[in-house]
Amino acid sequence: MAGTLRCFDRALGQRLVARVREIVASEAASYRAKATVETLLTPSLTVDEGLAQMLLPALNTVFGQEHVARVGASAGSEDFSYIAQEVPAFFCWVGAGAPGNPPLHNPNLVLDERAMEYGLKVMTELPFVWAEQNNA
Numbered sequence: 612m613a614g615t616l617r618c619f620d621r622a623l624g625q626r627l628v629a630r631v632r633e634i635v636a637s638e639a640a641s642y643r644a645k646a647t648v649e650t651l652l653t654p655s656l657t658v659d660e661g662l663a664q665m666l667l668p669a670l671n672t673v674f675g676q677e678h679v680a681r682v683g684a685s686a687g688s689e690d691f692s693y694i695a696q697e698v699p700a701f702f703c704w705v706g707a708g709a710p711g712n713p714p715l716h717n718p719n720l721v722l723d724e725r726a727m728e729y730g731l732k733v734m735t736e737l738p739f740v741w742a743e744q745n746n747a
Contacts, residue, residue: 616631628652635648656691662701669733669740673732673733673736705729707724
């Protein structure tokens with residue numbers, strides 16, 4: 612059996628994993644069996660709000676303000692979350708799909724390769740905006 616459990620509160624996540632372990636142990640015991648629970652705990656990705664505000668001009672410059680959307684918390688699993696726990700972090704997506712196109716992680720997805728150009732431009736612009744803000 613496999614599953615995914617995601618939440619934005621670390622303490623709640625730890626309590627939920629402990630509860631899953633209790634339930635699995637109880638169910639296994641009811642059948643005179645043994646069971647184990649293996650976990651891969653990846654923290655939720657958080658973005659530093661101050662850093663996001665500081666870097667927003669870079670996104671607006673590259674994409675145009677009308678094409679930049681702020682999104683709230685995401686339950687997606689992202690390795691970058693480990694870095695974001697240690698230092699202020701900024702994370703953004705560059706859209707590469709099209710209406711009617713399958714979503715990411717779908718084998719039928721066809722990416723619009725023009726997104727790579729925009730991604731490169733924004734990654735090039737971000738350090739300059741950061742440096743400008745930190746040298747002011």
